[in-house]
Amino acid sequence: MRHRHLATITLAVGLVVLTDVLRVFLPSVITIFGQAASTPAELLGGFALGWFVLALAAPALVGRVGARPVGVAAAVVLCAARLALTAAPGGRTQLWLATTGLLAGLVWLAAIAARIAQPVPGLTLGLTAGALGHGLVGTHDLVWWGSWEAWALSVVLVALLLVGETALVRRPDTGDAVGQWPVGQRPVGQRPTGDQAVPGGRGWLLTGPALLLGGMVALSPAVASTAMSFWFGDAGTAVPPLFALAPLGVAVALFVLGALTPPRQRWRPLSPVLLLAGAVLFGYGPPVVLGVAMLLTAAGLGGCLALTAGSGEAATATRRGYAALGGMLVFAVGAVLHYAAYDIGYPNGWLPVLVAALVGVVALGGLRRHRPAVPAAVADPVPAWPAAGLAALLAFVAALLHGPWLVATNRDGPPEQVRLVAYNIRMGFGLDGRLDLAGLERAVGRADVVVLSEVDRGWLLNGGHDTLHLLAARLEMPYVFAPAAGALWGDAVLSRWPVQRAQTRPLPAVGAPTGAQALGVTVDFSEGVRLAVVSTHLQPPPGTDPVVQARAVAEFAIAYADGVPLVVAGDFNTEPGNPAFAAFTGAGLVDAFAAVRPLVTSPADEPDEQIDHIFVSPDLATSDPVAVRSIASDHLPVAVTLTLPTAAGQ
The missing domain is CATH 1.20.1250 (Growth Hormone; Chain: A;)
Structure with missing residues (x-):
């Protein structure tokens, strides 16, 4: 050289x-x-x-x-x-x-x-x-x-x-000193060495x-x-x-x-x-x-x-x-x-x-x-x-x-069932500390709608990755992103069908260091069949229950859905029986995992906490609830199959 x-x-x-x-x-x-x-x-x-x-x-x-x-x-x-x-x-x-x-x-x-x-x-x-x-x-x-x-x-x-x-x-x-001079100036007549001033x-x-x-x-x-x-x-x-x-x-x-x-x-x-x-x-x-x-x-x-x-x-x-x-x-x-x-x-x-x-x-x-x-x-x-x-x-x-990719969406009318996954992906890093996109993809599987928490879109601390774009490309699913802490960290919804009416609501901090929000999107399955999906990640102060944020999310979700079948999913940092959990069931929403409790989701290697949940409106029938085993994050993804009401029923 x-x-x-x-x-x-x-x-x-x-x-x-x-x-x-x-x-x-x-x-x-x-x-x-x-x-x-x-x-x-x-x-x-x-x-x-x-x-x-x-x-x-x-x-x-x-x-x-x-x-x-x-x-x-x-x-x-x-x-x-x-x-x-x-x-x-x-x-x-x-x-x-x-x-x-x-x-x-x-x-x-x-x-x-x-x-x-x-x-x-x-x-x-x-x-x-x-x-x-x-x-x-x-x-x-x-x-x-x-x-x-x-x-x-x-x-x-x-x-x-x-x-x-x-x-x-x-x-x-x-x-010992090589001068490289981008502005057109360089000493001549000598080459300074050692500690000579240059x-x-x-x-x-x-x-x-x-x-x-x-x-x-x-x-x-x-x-x-x-x-x-x-x-x-x-x-x-x-x-x-x-x-x-x-x-x-x-x-x-x-x-x-x-x-x-x-x-x-x-x-x-x-x-x-x-x-x-x-x-x-x-x-x-x-x-x-x-x-x-x-x-x-x-x-x-x-x-x-x-x-x-x-x-x-x-x-x-x-x-x-x-x-x-x-x-x-x-x-x-x-x-x-x-x-x-x-x-x-x-x-x-x-x-x-x-x-x-x-x-x-x-x-x-x-x-x-x-x-x-x-x-x-x-x-x-x-x-x-x-x-x-x-x-x-x-x-x-x-x-x-790394531009946009073509995604095959619904062309033959609305589906009878939709598989929905909620996953706290911890910026894409698994328990082994590696960026594990393949592991995240396997954990999500062939879901139709994916709700993500702790999505990183460029934090230098995490290596400067756009984790959402990378994962969405692997899944071939378009996304909607909502920032919660700065412009580069928050929650997202991915869907194989077109989405409409994206709305966000910042949640009260109540002393928590990290910001929180609620993101609402409406999935349009055509022929008048729609599904309102609200993604959130509650952030309570250490040692407290996020009941204030939970009430704000429940209020936002019900108003946003306005009669459309509703799903509220994410990392809630609360367990069944706690006030924050009761804020959702008290608002008329149904625990999609009630039949399989206890369903522990965190930490991923030896889970002993039930803090990741999916709530649905009463008009949505659910089946096959599960927490998928994976160490691609510090949480387990939770999944459920939704049976959609007919257009007339909506």
């Missing part, structure tokens, strides 16, 4: 590999170390943050041993862990492999920071490549595939990093914040597809939209152009303003503006990176290492604080705004620093427009690959 952009390409590929490991590490902390929310959030956060703090010793190690040997050794461990995760059976093995890969990746980052003076081109291409790769696989990471294709692509990825690292070491003119410290400091904001909103394929669905209605969309990932193409183009184009003097403050505006919309705006938030954040983030590249600020190799790892610590703290809010219960919209403000301060602060005392000449910048065009093209290819 003897190329003038060798260092840039190596940094980009390494960042992609590290991001892949992070997408396993973060959900593993929650699902494996966290043991299905039984571990206190404070302990989870301490475990996650501890490894980033430990990595702060890496710059001293690099200074003592040397950047080259430390970088090669760390890259080898990182690549080995990445490949091992593809074969890992899940559980604690997966957790410790991901932890090892994360720590090795952070050490590698410190080592390459000591050798690359200006990181902005590599960071830009790495963040873009990671986003595009995630989009091209439909946000279903290679580590979860379990196929030879995943192995082949993973081997190619790690081989690129190892070849790049080897080529960097063997390159005789590298020294530009780049502020760019390295933005590594973690850029990874956080990019993964949360700016460069997330899952956020792009979710944003598209909200453009079709407040409750998501009943049909996956054409070019579901299209916003990603615009976002990556804006990001690359912003990062690799020299900013004009008069427009330099614009990038921090755009970034801050996007973060505010993401943190506080309604779901319908999610796409706008994504585009603003992408454009502003790229522009802020460009400002650090042109600052001319001096930093030693050691300082660059600390800057890179300090930025990654910001990533870890930001991620923990943002998502811990859903367990502990405090506002978290301010977090992305604060990180955006920090990025803006770092970007603008560099403008006041002195330029290096060495002459400058035009270097070999990464061409902005071709890079942006290629990125946009690949994003639109991903949109074509």
